[in-house]
Amino acid sequence: MSDLLERLRGRGWRVTSQRRVVAEVLDGDHVHLTADEVHARAAHLLPEISRATVYNTLGEMVSLGEVMEVSTDGRAKRYDPNAHHPHQHLVCSNCGAIRDVHPTGDPLADLPQEQRFGFAVSQAEVTYRGLCPTCA
Amino acid sequence: MSDLLERLRGRGWRVTSQRRVVAEVLDGDHVHLTADEVHARAAHLLPEISRATVYNTLGEMVSLGEVMEVSTDGRAKRYDPNAHHPHQHLVCSNCGAIRDVHPTGDPLADLPQEQRFGFAVSQAEVTYRGLCPTCA
DNA sequence: TCCTACGATGGACGCTGTCCAGGTCAAGAA
DNA sequence: TTCTTGACCTGGACAGCGTCCATCGTAGGA
Numbered sequence A, B: 001m002s003d004l005l006e007r008l009r010g011r012g013w014r015v016t017s018q019r020r021v022v023a024e025v026l027d028g029d030h031v032h033l034t035a036d037e038v039h040a041r042a043a044h045l046l047p048e049i050s051r052a053t054v055y056n057t058l059g060e061m062v063s064l065g066e067v068m069e070v071s072t073d074g075r076a077k078r079y080d081p082n083a084h085h086p087h088q089h090l091v092c093s094n095c096g097a098i099r100d101v102h103p104t105g106d107p108l109a110d111l112p113q114e115q116r117f118g119f120a121v122s123q124a125e126v127t128y129r130g131l132c133p134t135c136a
Numbered sequence C: 001t002c003c004t005a006c007g008a009t010g011g012a013c014g015c016t017g018t019c020c021a022g023g024t025c026a027a028g029a030a
Numbered sequence D: 001t002t003c004t005t006g007a008c009c010t011g012g013a014c015a016g017c018g019t020c021c022a023t024c025g026t027a028g029g030a
Helices: A002-010 A017-025 A035-045 A051-063 B002-010 B017-025 B035-045 B051-063
Strands: A068-070 A078-080 A088-092 A098-101 A120-131 B068-070 B078-080 B088-092 B098-101 B120-131
Touching (some): A035 A051, B035 B051
């Protein structure tokens, strides 16, 4: 995920050890960590990092469009580094496990004009739910 | 919504004044109240009703399938009494206003077998986002 | 009418997230 | 390399949402 750091640096971001560590923790596929989990893993690499910094950094990454915010349950938001490849989420209704999925078709096209009530609809998020192989 | 109370009574629910009041507050179309709003309106009808009771009652209605839980933002969950008519939600990205909508097609059909990763997928929730007429 | 198990109460608690004042440091300038 | 400075980090207080629990109250059957 050094390319993430590069992109951020290109946008005038000051690169600090804290931000580097958060970016490292978010590296990989099918990563959907809560802010607290990010903090715990970051603290493993940089013990004195504070919760506030993790929240700030995640929030900045989200507003720069580099990380996606996902809230599949009513609990903590999760952070998905796979923001440059549009996708939806499949969630286990029992254990909460999350997979990125790529449905066919465009959900936006399924909302006819008379069902938009004057809204300028720009986005459709789909959450599929069911039991994962382990829980079934 | 006395039919809701009837259905609940039929399932062995003890009908108390608190539960009746919560059911009354949830009556109507396009109702998407938070637990706190339900509590505030219920307290208007029954001043000594407690927050815990409202949470318990809402939770029971949800697990009986009579009310739907919706979390469109990362904030408080909202409760939708329109649980017997499948529908999706359209949310204003600015002010948070919510409308029930009925897209065409079945989102479940858009998730091919090889994208299900062994999950027994049973449900698809779609949240459309955009600016409402007032905010645009 | 009486009993009793189910429901209500309200206060403590935990998790998630935000805010702020003050100390620290990355990165450009010289 | 050193200096400077404004952006960044820290830790703790605080607020919102939701859950839990011991205790009290009451709906509804006997």
